[in-house]
Amino acid sequence: ALEKEYSKNEILELYVNTIYFGNGYYCIKDASEGYFGKAPEDMDDYESTLLAGVPNAPSKYAPTVNPALAAKRQEQVLERLVECGLFTDQGISGTGCGVKAGWSDLPHCIYNPLII
Numbered sequence: 001a002l003e004k005e006y007s008k009n010e011i012l013e014l015y016v017n018t019i020y021f022g023n024g025y026y027c028i029k030d031a032s033e034g035y036f037g038k039a040p041e042d043m044d045d046y047e048s049t050l051l052a053g054v055p056n057a058p059s060k061y062a063p064t065v066n067p068a069l070a071a072k073r074q075e076q077v078l079e080r081l082v083e084c085g086l087f088t089d090q091g092i093s094g095t096g097c098g099v100k101a102g103w104s105d106l107p108h109c110i111y112n113p114l115i116i
Helices: 008-016 028-036 045-052 067-083 089-093
Strands: none
Touching: 028 045, 045 067
8 A cells, every 4th residue: 555655745745746736737836836936835825725725626726717716715725724733823814815806916926817
């Protein structure tokens, strides 16, 4: 089994480097560069939690497809992180979640109005 050969972190790394994030992006690196114009390690909490919700249903949750639905999914990701003790309520307020009006309002991302 996979668990006998690899650590949990190695399995997670394999997973995020093969899953689909929408818009033709098949790994976290491509998705972070495509959506935000930066490497995964340079993403902030807002970008990371937004991206974390996409693989569940990329055709629905990709921020370029449905910004409002992507934001709702991001809220679910944040709630789960708080439940698991990986994020605090204070940390959520620092992400800017709920403040952004829509995908085109994010100044730090690559925005293509033809996609939306």
